[in-house]
Amino acid sequence: MEVVSSVRTPLITGAKTVGDVTQDICVRVEAKPPRTWFMALAVSLSLLAVGTYTLFFTVWDGIGVWGLNKTIGWAWDITNFVWWVGIGHAGTLISAILLLFRQKWRMSINRAAEAMTIFAVICAAFFPLVHMGRLWLGFYWVLPLPNTFGSLWVNFNSPLLWDVFAITTYFTVSLVFWYVGLIPDFATIRDRAKNRISAAIYGTLSFGWTGSAKDWSRYESVSLILAGLATPLVLSVHTVVSFDFATSIIPGWHTTIFPPYFVSGAVFSGFAMVLTLMLITRKVYKLEDYITITHIEFMNIIIIVTGSIVGIAYLTELFMAWYSGVPAEQYAFLNRATGPYWWAYTIMMTCNVISPQLFWFKKIRTSLWATFILSIVVNIGMWFERFVIIVTSLHRDFLPSSWAMFYPTFYDIGDYLFTFGFFFTAFFLFAKFFPVVNMAEVKSIIKSSSSSNKALK
Amino acid sequence: MAPGNHFIVGVYGDDHHALKAVKSIREAGVKIYEVFSPFPIHGIDDALGYKRSRLPKAAFMFGTLGFALALIMQYWMMGYDWQMIIGGKNFASLPPFIPVTFELTVLLSALGMVFSFFVVSDLKPYKKPRIFDLRITDNKHVIAVDLGNNKLNKTEISKIMAQSGAEEVNEKSFD
Numbered sequence: 001m002e003v004v005s006s007v008r009t010p011l012i013t014g015a016k017t018v019g020d021v022t023q024d025i026c027v028r029v030e031a032k033p034p035r036t037w038f039m040a041l042a043v044s045l046s047l048l049a050v051g052t053y054t055l056f057f058t059v060w061d062g063i064g065v066w067g068l069n070k071t072i073g074w075a076w077d078i079t080n081f082v083w084w085v086g087i088g089h090a091g092t093l094i095s096a097i098l099l100l101f102r103q104k105w106r107m108s109i110n111r112a113a114e115a116m117t118i119f120a121v122i123c124a125a126f127f128p129l130v131h132m133g134r135l136w137l138g139f140y141w142v143l144p145l146p147n148t149f150g151s152l153w154v155n156f157n158s159p160l161l162w163d164v165f166a167i168t169t170y171f172t173v174s175l176v177f178w179y180v181g182l183i184p185d186f187a188t189i190r191d192r193a194k195n196r197i198s199a200a201i202y203g204t205l206s207f208g209w210t211g212s213a214k215d216w217s218r219y220e221s222v223s224l225i226l227a228g229l230a231t232p233l234v235l236s237v238h239t240v241v242s243f244d245f246a247t248s249i250i251p252g253w254h255t256t257i258f259p260p261y262f263v264s265g266a267v268f269s270g271f272a273m274v275l276t277l278m279l280i281t282r283k284v285y286k287l288e289d290y291i292t293i294t295h296i297e298f299m300n301i302i303i304i305v306t307g308s309i310v311g312i313a314y315l316t317e318l319f320m321a322w323y324s325g326v327p328a329e330q331y332a333f334l335n336r337a338t339g340p341y342w343w344a345y346t347i348m349m350t351c352n353v354i355s356p357q358l359f360w361f362k363k364i365r366t367s368l369w370a371t372f373i374l375s376i377v378v379n380i381g382m383w384f385e386r387f388v389i390i391v392t393s394l395h396r397d398f399l400p401s402s403w404a405m406f407y408p409t410f411y412d413i414g415d416y417l418f419t420f421g422f423f424f425t426a427f428f429l430f431a432k433f434f435p436v437v438n439m440a441e442v443k444s445i446i447k448s449s450s451s452s453n454k455a456l457k
Numbered sequence: 458m459a460p461g462n463h464f465i466v467g468v469y470g471d472d473h474h475a476l477k478a479v480k481s482i483r484e485a486g487v488k489i490y491e492v493f494s495p496f497p498i499h500g501i502d503d504a505l506g507y508k509r510s511r512l513p514k515a516a517f518m519f520g521t522l523g524f525a526l527a528l529i530m531q532y533w534m535m536g537y538d539w540q541m542i543i544g545g546k547n548f549a550s551l552p553p554f555i556p557v558t559f560e561l562t563v564l565l566s567a568l569g570m571v572f573s574f575f576v577v578s579d580l581k582p583y584k585k586p587r588i589f590d591l592r593i594t595d596n597k598h599v600i601a602v603d604l605g606n607n608k609l610n611k612t613e614i615s616k617i618m619a620q621s622g623a624e625e626v627n628e629k630s631f632d
Contacts, residue, residue: 018495018596144534152539156531157546162556169560173567180571183580188495188594207575208584211593213505215578216497221510222574229516229563240556443596444496447472 011105011445014289018443025185025435026192028285033432036284044424051418054411058130065411071404072394076412077127078244079386083269084124084419085167085241086262086382089234090270091117092174095181096230099223104448105298107441108290111185112281113274114178115434119426120273121171123419128163130415159243166240170233177226180219183209184440238266245389251332252393255320261313265382268306268352271299272378279372281431290437293366300365303378307356310385314353332393340405341392344384351381460605463630464490465614466589467600467623472498475598478621479504482600485617490603493593512570512577519569520562527561528554589629601629 016024058065068075091114098106132138140147142164144154154161186206193199209215242258275296282291321333336345355377359365364374391406430436467482469475476498482489483504492501502509535541536549575581590599600623602614609617611628618626 022495022595144530151541153534155541155543156535156557157543157553159556162560165557165560169564172564176567176571180574184495184594187586191588191591191594204582206586207580207582208586209580209594210586210588211493211495213492213494213498213501214507215580216494217502217507218510218512218574218578220497221512222570225513225516225570226567229520229567232559233563236556236559243556440496 009292009294011108011292011294012290012442013292016289016446018446021437021439021443021446022188022192024287024290025437025439026189028431029189029433029435030192030194030198034284037428037432040284041425041428044421044428046421047417048421048425051414051416051421054414055126055130055418058411058415059135062133063131065409066415067407067409067412069404069406071397071402072391072406074394075391075406076387076408076416077131079383079390080416080419081124081127082241082262082386082390083379083383084120084127084423086238086266086269086386087273087379088117088120088124088170088174088270089238089263089266090274091115092170092177092230092234093267093270094274095177096227096234099227100231103298104445105295107445108287108437109274109278109295109299110441111178111181111434111438112278112431112436113270114174114181115430116274116277116427117174117270118171118178119423119430121167121174122426123423125167125171126415126419126422159240159247162240163244166237170237173226173230173233177223177230180222180226181438181441182434183207184211184219185435185438187211188439189435235263238262250393251326251328252336252389254329255317257313257316257320261310261317264306264309264313265352265385268303268310268356269379269382271302271306272375272382275299275303275371275375276379277427279368279375281436285431285436287437290442293368296368296371297362297366300359300371303356303375304359304365307352307378311353314349328398331396335396336388336392339392339396341388341395344388344392348381348384348388351377352385355381460603462632463604464589464628465602465604465611465618466627466629467602467618467621468590468592468625468627469598469600469622470596470624472496472598474622475600476501476504478600478618478623481621482602482617487602487609487614487617488607490601490606493589493599493601495594495596495598498598512574515573516566516570519573520566522569523565524558524562526565527558531557587631590627597624 063077066075066077068077091110094106094113095110098110129135129138132141139145140149142154142161146152183206186202187209190199190202190206193202239259239262242262245253246255246258248254278291279296282288318333318337321329324330335341355374358370358374364370395405396403467478469478472494475492475494479489479492479501489505492498492505494501531554532549535554540548542548589601590597593599600618602618604611604614607614615626
């Protein structure tokens, strides 16, 4: 009765049965983690410790400890914010847009990618929060709460406020989407639990899920509608982030190409980070049968597509600056490429436009080492893209007497390290205590897309 | 026998066997209490005669509520309650209100729908679920028949179940 394609490669290899899926994934949660996991956790916790020290003094002394000056009022803080938000784009894209397109290869990677999204958005949120200085008053500045100082309500005409709403909504909806997907898998761990503590914890987390047909039917409509809601949401988040710049009148920021260009850049860097993390997780947790070379190849194809869109956007920006005939605009782009920050521009162009083109070669896009290295290169490039957009557009102010350079301080670097520490600590804890692959979804494709079933035909 | 406490439980190893069994058991005149499975089985809703979920409608209504609340909030705050001159523009105009309106529509729609799902399916922390078989969340599909809600007796139902291809037929009672 099942139709099995003879052309498509199986998504799950190693002749897995439904029971094997449960066993392979749950054993990671139940067993003592490997030594490499403890080593990795120790490294990320020490990054977190260094970061906590600098973050404490950033809040205690104020953001004067950063390298900002009168001309460059935004630098690493906003660069890091946009970079982390961008990384947080892959998870929901994988689980929402690929669900609407019925791409079954999303099933082995969506859980970890969504977790990554959630942690990346938290990391992003640190920077605007800290940038507010007295962040304990931040709620009054960003949310429409009645207060007795300053203007009564927040300014709904400001793109910075739209950003608050966009990021909060994105975070909440992604978290809910992720949690709904986790419920059946928590129930699986609960029903296998050997001791009372884990039975109680996973029992609570599973919300009393039993897997009844009625609940599955509702679960499926909820997933579909959430995917439908999350799809425009994913596209809106980086669009709104780009409005922070695009609605200003700074040459280099004031461009209409920003929304689509930021969204594709975000997907580009998000997939790169998913690849970096999944290649490590796959190796440490021996998930080679679930995350196959086919999965990696598909992700690399998305990287070529989005990377090329980003490349076209860079060229379009240059063309429009020339074609506009506006001297300030032309100078902004000439200065980017040939001014004192030429090296940042070169890194951006090389890492984002040139090196991902190597994935056109099948040998490279199916090679684990090449993918791992290029995925890191892409994220270095995407960090420099935001640095180039933000710092080089600001450092040559309208008056030459205000021209300045930006030099990061120890606190700039430490606060950035803090987010790395947080991100990796959270991800490693997730990988230990949560099922890293969506078991229920993978079980549903075992019949149609696994090598065990293909062998029977 | 009071309904809702004593069940005959048929265990199936394959989703297609379970789906076929649902049809044959219902044809034999036995009322099925519920089917449990580790992953959604395609076509089981029709076989059991379940209607489509109304949760998408709930999502739409919560979304409409979010849309309306967002616009009312912004027009009231900016245009009426505390007017501010920003860049010499109108106190309240529609285009800058669109992003926040969109976000609140999505937010209320998603949260409202998921909350409704938890309420109608009675999913909550600290709930003690009725587990018919521990292997349901692993790899077995289970059809449960309520003895208190069927005219046929235990042996007859067990026989129909065994004929429908069940690997095991068990009895399960809850207090």
